[in-house]
Amino acid sequence: MKPKQFKTDWAGRELKVEIGQLAGQANGSALLTYGQTTVLATVVIDKDPSNADYLPLSVEYEERLYAAGKIKSGRFVKREGRPSDESILIGRMIDRVIRPGFNQKIRNSIQVVLTVLSFDKENDSDIPALIATSLALGISDIPWSGLVAGMRIGRSSNGQAGLDQKWVLNPTYQAREKSDFDLIVAGKDDKINMLECGASQVPEEILLAAIEFTQPHIKKIIDFQKEIVEELGKEKIDLEIKKTDQKLVKEVENWLADKLEKAVYQADKVERAKDLVILEIGLIKELDNKEDSREGEIREIFNDLVDDLVHQNILKNDKRPDGRGMDEVRPIKVQVAFLDRTHGSALFNRGTTQALSVVTLGGPSEGQTIDGMKFDTVKQFMHHYNFPPYSVGETGRLGGPGRRDIGHGALAEKSLLPLIPKKEDFPYVIRLVSEILSSNGSSSMASVSGSSLALMDAGVPIKTHISGIAMGLMMESDEHYKVLTDIQGPEDHHGDMDCKVAGTKYGVTGCQMDVKIDGVTLDILKKTFVQAKKARLGIIEDMEKVIKEPRVQLSPLAPRIMTIQIDKDKIRTVIGAGGKMINEIVDKTGAKVDIEDDGLISITSLNEESGKKAFEWIKDLTREVEPGEVFQGRVTKITDFGAFIEVLPGQEGLAHISELADYRVEKVEDIVKVGQVVPVKVKRIDDFGRISLTLKNISNNGHDKGEDSIK
Numbered sequence: 001m002k003p004k005q006f007k008t009d010w011a012g013r014e015l016k017v018e019i020g021q022l023a024g025q026a027n028g029s030a031l032l033t034y035g036q037t038t039v040l041a042t043v044v045i046d047k048d049p050s051n052a053d054y055l056p057l058s059v060e061y062e063e064r065l066y067a068a069g070k071i072k073s074g075r076f077v078k079r080e081g082r083p084s085d086e087s088i089l090i091g092r093m094i095d096r097v098i099r100p101g102f103n104q105k106i107r108n109s110i111q112v113v114l115t116v117l118s119f120d121k122e123n124d125s126d127i128p129a130l131i132a133t134s135l136a137l138g139i140s141d142i143p144w145s146g147l148v149a150g151m152r153i154g155r156s157s158n159g160q161a162g163l164d165q166k167w168v169l170n171p172t173y174q175a176r177e178k179s180d181f182d183l184i185v186a187g188k189d190d191k192i193n194m195l196e197c198g199a200s201q202v203p204e205e206i207l208l209a210a211i212e213f214t215q216p217h218i219k220k221i222i223d224f225q226k227e228i229v230e231e232l233g234k235e236k237i238d239l240e241i242k243k244t245d246q247k248l249v250k251e252v253e254n255w256l257a258d259k260l261e262k263a264v265y266q267a268d269k270v271e272r273a274k275d276l277v278i279l280e281i282g283l284i285k286e287l288d289n290k291e292d293s294r295e296g297e298i299r300e301i302f303n304d305l306v307d308d309l310v311h312q313n314i315l316k317n318d319k320r321p322d323g324r325g326m327d328e329v330r331p332i333k334v335q336v337a338f339l340d341r342t343h344g345s346a347l348f349n350r351g352t353t354q355a356l357s358v359v360t361l362g363g364p365s366e367g368q369t370i371d372g373m374k375f376d377t378v379k380q381f382m383h384h385y386n387f388p389p390y391s392v393g394e395t396g397r398l399g400g401p402g403r404r405d406i407g408h409g410a411l412a413e414k415s416l417l418p419l420i421p422k423k424e425d426f427p428y429v430i431r432l433v434s435e436i437l438s439s440n441g442s443s444s445m446a447s448v449s450g451s452s453l454a455l456m457d458a459g460v461p462i463k464t465h466i467s468g469i470a471m472g473l474m475m476e477s478d479e480h481y482k483v484l485t486d487i488q489g490p491e492d493h494h495g496d497m498d499c500k501v502a503g504t505k506y507g508v509t510g511c512q513m514d515v516k517i518d519g520v521t522l523d524i525l526k527k528t529f530v531q532a533k534k535a536r537l538g539i540i541e542d543m544e545k546v547i548k549e550p551r552v553q554l555s556p557l558a559p560r561i562m563t564i565q566i567d568k569d570k571i572r573t574v575i576g577a578g579g580k581m582i583n584e585i586v587d588k589t590g591a592k593v594d595i596e597d598d599g600l601i602s603i604t605s606l607n608e609e610s611g612k613k614a615f616e617w618i619k620d621l622t623r624e625v626e627p628g629e630v631f632q633g634r635v636t637k638i639t640d641f642g643a644f645i646e647v648l649p650g651q652e653g654l655a656h657i658s659e660l661a662d663y664r665v666e667k668v669e670d671i672v673k674v675g676q677v678v679p680v681k682v683k684r685i686d687d688f689g690r691i692s693l694t695l696k697n698i699s700n701n702g703h704d705k706g707e708d709s710i711k
Contacts, residue, residue, distance in 0.1 A: 028140025150186030154179030191519025344458020348450035363604030385409030415510025441488030442470030468502030653691025
């Protein structure tokens with residue numbers, strides 16, 4: 001193909017697409033540049049179907065350090081390693097947008113690879129990657145019912161509710177820091193099929209207004225793609241997709257008769273799962289032809305019938321599998337201080353979903369260093385999520401976190417972050433871990449609620465509770481649908497939407513939505529947000545009955561941190577030549593000392609006494625003495641005209657021979673010796689900062705610094 005280039009202006013910046021020059025052996029590829037951030041998207045499909053019983057689609061987002069002109073830190077490994085958490089999260093986001101566009105019965109493996117080739121440190125690469133993916137699929141010969149597009153939206157810091165909103169489309173990193181929310185909206189055909197949001201307690205109506213505002217801008221990029229696909233798109237290949245045997249469908253329906261509804265509609269998840277397995281095994285045993293096995297086909301039909309049963313009972317009869325109302329939340333049970341030796345802990349139960357959240361507090365140096373393609377940062381707050389196989393009654397491999405664990409942990413972290421106190425107010429590094437002990441719907445939102453409780457139990461000064469809820473949807477048409485609160489089990493598996501909303505009494509802090517259909521309307525989203533808020537407020541009310549505000553005192557097991565702000569010019573005094581002074585402070589007090597470039601010093605200790613000792617030492621090292629203060633000073637040097645005496649670590653003054661006694665002194669050595677500790681008073685400080693001392697007429701008068709003036 002002869003290389004072609006297409007351009008359009010989008011939110012004040014040029015969006016450029018190049019097709020036909022790179023990755024010619026892929027089924028489809030597109031090079032997209034926005035600003036000076038460039039992403040290459042490639043899509044490939046295997047020629048033959050796999051043995052999978054699901055759509056084998058994978059989206060891999062690859063960051064290259066050269067894109068930002070960086071070389072990996074460390075001496076030994078210089079090439080990129082495993083994907084960063086952010087890479088995994090972006091890959092998952094794009095997967096959620098494009099997956100509904102595929103026939104779910106495709107069994108040929110499909111792989112999307114996104115490679116960031118250039119990064120301008122202003123325009124994030126996630127939105128360009130999403131649009132490049134849509135284009136690569138659109139012009140390829142892979143069957144897909146796109147096109148899709150997405151964009152980021154925020155608002156200026158002076159944005160107000162109402163008609164005078166100051167929206168910022170595709171904000172740069174600098175603009176995102178000034179916005180009170182960071183929202184990504186994706187969709188197709190005037191519908192929304194993916195949301196990703198972090199917000200600082202923003203009311204639902206503001207987010208809904210922002211979503212509505214993006215729609216014409218998203219449509220513009222879809223229309224732009226359509227022009228490209230119309231010109232360059234390949235004819236779609238005819239994949240071998242096995243059609244359902246309608247005769248077999250009838251046999252399955254007849255055998256199941258009234259057995260299926262009895263198995264599905266029971267409140268206990270374990271019993272429901274057991275009965276469904278027994279029913280499926282019996283069905284296969286009865287209908288499978290061993291000579292020409294139809295087991296896979298029977299399983300698919302069985303799953304489709306469960307799907308249809310759950311849909312129709314909810315849409316026609318308002319009947320949920322566990323008998324709850326459409327907006328009813330399962331019973332909430334809360335316990336704090338669950339573990340004895342941790343800094344804070346909580347056990348949160350919502351029905352049979354159970355999350356144990358644990359807080360660990362650490363000093364400033366224990367933050368997580370992020371050495372990525374985009375920016376080098378240190379995280380002071382982390383939330384990690386663990387989903388062991390026993391939580392769903394299964395066996396499985398244990399190891400590092402999977403993509404799901406990383407995604408759910410990040411969503412909870414994003415939802416909690418707006419309430420985490422600033423470092424200046426609470427100088428601790430905070431690590432939260434949520435252990436999912438039992439899962440039956442939205443364990444990520446249980447992690448948010450459990451973590452909020454654990455933070456208060458640990459004494460972290462968050463101002464209010466945060467909770468979360470998962471919303472579902474059963475849909476027949478845009479006009480005929482039911483929104484479900486607190487989805488679980490079959491509603492999650494067979495539902496058309498999973499919309500997780502977290503927040504406080506005052507607004508949303510996190511949101512994530514994906515769908516299994518083409519998309520949802522704004523009206524459906526409005527109803528979803530209204531029901532989610534009602535559920536969230538009810539959960540917070542239950543949480544407040546157990547603990548309403550943070551504990552006044554930290555756990556006695558938690559480290560103590562004191563901070564002191566010093567003049568930047570005094571940093572070298574605290575460190576000393578070759579680090580001698582700071583090492584001495586650490587060795588003699590047992591405290592850990594962290595110094596930042598702006599002169600903020602954090603002192604971390606396991607007990608208050610050692611922390612105070614280090615604090616006073618540093619304070620004395622860096623403060624200026626004042627006339628009239630009395631010290632126990634150490635004589636450091638003797639001359640013919642007087643004695644130099646250290647009054648504070650690193651600070652000394654001169655006691656002239658005439659100031660050593662009330663009578664005439666012939667020799668300085670007659671009064672003081674080197675190394676001797678004597679009481680001295682600051683007489684004056686001249687314009688050059690030189691300190692004049694006296695040993696005459698000394699009285700405490702409230703200024704005596706005592707024997708510990710010199711460490």
